[in-house]
Amino acid sequence: MSLPDRIDPRPPRRIYRWDLDKTYLQTEFDSIRDILRTAFQKAHEKQAVPGASALIRELAANGDSRLCIVSGSPRQMRSVLEEKLKLDGVVWDEFVLKDNVGNLMRGRFRALRGQVGYKLPAILESRALAPLEAEEVLFGDDAEADAFIYSLYADMVAGRVDERVLSQILSQAAVYPDEVERVHAAWKKIAVSDPVRRIFIHLDRLTPPAHFADYGPRVVPIFNYFQAALVLLADGHLTAPQVIKVAVEMVQTAGHNIITLSNSFQDLLRRGLPLQQAAAALVQALEGPNALLQALRPMPDIISAFTKRLAALGTEPAPPPARAVDYLAMLHHALPRTHKARKPPPA
């Protein structure tokens, strides 16, 4: 008997969890018309957020990571969404979509809009199957409750949330009993560790960054994926040339330029992210010979724009303080944006 022609994949060292709408795809849900248009759009008509596909490809390039997508889009859109991901060269390991039709048929109307009861069990169940040592980076947006759910997930896995708080959250978020059951069941299977390194929130609605301050420095609101790439460079997930590839995609496809990139860089510095080393690595990479960099010419201008934005700030800004998240105080963040109890972000 011959051995099976198969080599088990290496266990993932890193897991990247992505939402889809407004995080990876530029999707509008503000009106019935938007919803209908989104539902009937073909794969090639869907637009990815600039830099998102390049960032996913670069994160996958090291070969030791998993890409897990949990989206609120209905399951009926699976084929078109998968086609879009394939068109962009994105390879995924898990792809969970919401059973909206099932919810509708069963009269579970709260579940149509609710995110906590859908996303929290889905990512906990995924984590339960992951190796203990695999670290995680999560990507969401400011349209719904991603910052809340991802932070809660991170603190549950790390054992920083107790049962009583979780029960109150699930009750206040009007999560259905079977979903509560799933949350508890999956949570029990997960060994305590502290794997979540970063939670990126794409500011699709341009919510002021201070809105997320109470989640602490782990949550990084970003205006674009060049910013995420810079932070991931500082965190050791990407190399400088990989960050440049993300920037190149943004320059080539979305009209970004020296000004928008250098302003994005300064924006993070002002928020106290320790990016000086990353900037130095980036400048070094920009000076090297690389055909890709032609898209970002003239090189001296970029280096000088980065250096100037850094110098403009004077003394180095202090990093934001780490803090414990008071989920009960921020319960309104867990509610759908249109819920009457949800407080609007500051103007």
Add this chain to the structure above:
Amino acid sequence: MAIKPVTIAFDVMGSDHGPAEVIRGAAQLSLESPHIHALLVGDRAVIDDVLAATRHSGERISVQHASGFIAMDEKPGEALARKPDASVSVAARLVAEGEADALVSAGNTGACVLACARHFQLLPGVRRAALAAVYPTRMRHGGKEDPFSLILDVGATVEATADDLVTFAVMGAAYARIISRNEQPKVALLSNGTESTKGPRHVVEAHAKIAGLPGMQFLGNVEGVDIPKGTADVVVTDGFVGNVCLKMLEGVHETVFELAQYAHKESLRWRAGLAMLAGGIQRIKDITDWEQYGGAPVLGFDRIFIKAHGRSHARAIANAGKIAAKAAANELGKSIQQGLAR
């Protein structure tokens, strides 16, 4: 075709309402006008705090720290000498060095003009810069149907010569052409009679010179009564007279509204009458709302400076930024130079 990006430096510190209003105005601009980038000059800690709590686009805003600022009641010359790191000085220097294309400030007017004078160059052929002001009129002007006319100078050059007035006419016309999309702006000289021989000697002399300028639609002299009527799109005068006129127009405007408030309190009948006129009064308020115009330029320098009103709120600051961007994108300086060369 993609619109060329324009960077506007905002002096954040000088406004009557404090830095927050200017920062919010620039934030609003970053959301409304994708081709305009804002460079906020002032205390970084203050700017960061306000920005973090305000909707804005982080891709279109950058910050330059400046530790000092000049208050409204400070003497410009002394204050600028004492505070080399004042926000208005730093912002003007950045514009001069090409880091930004124009400067917007709601701060101390004297300090702003002096900071520009120290960092910018006067255009060839311009001996004195002019501070312009926009004022509401009965008539509409230009392709944009602006309810505002331009008066210059309103204080930068107290004693202007005939040649200065000619320069002001050319600069004002160039500005109206670009900002109000008014291809043939009607230019007039302010005097005490419409006849060409009326007025002090420098006004009479200027009248003859402006009348001889090719391409200039010169109406001749106008009187004070023509200013609020909007007879001319651009009214030319010296800084002393212009400033007196402007203050009087502001005073009349305030008095009219005070009288209306008085009438509102005094009698039920008057109140009822005012209530019936409410729509009309609101319309007048809308038309004379200077915040929709944002600011007025200091003309004559090689760089663009828009002076926003000290009492500007965010909307006026955002509009001042748009005007500055428009002037920069349309190369106002070059347009003035072409006018002067004729």
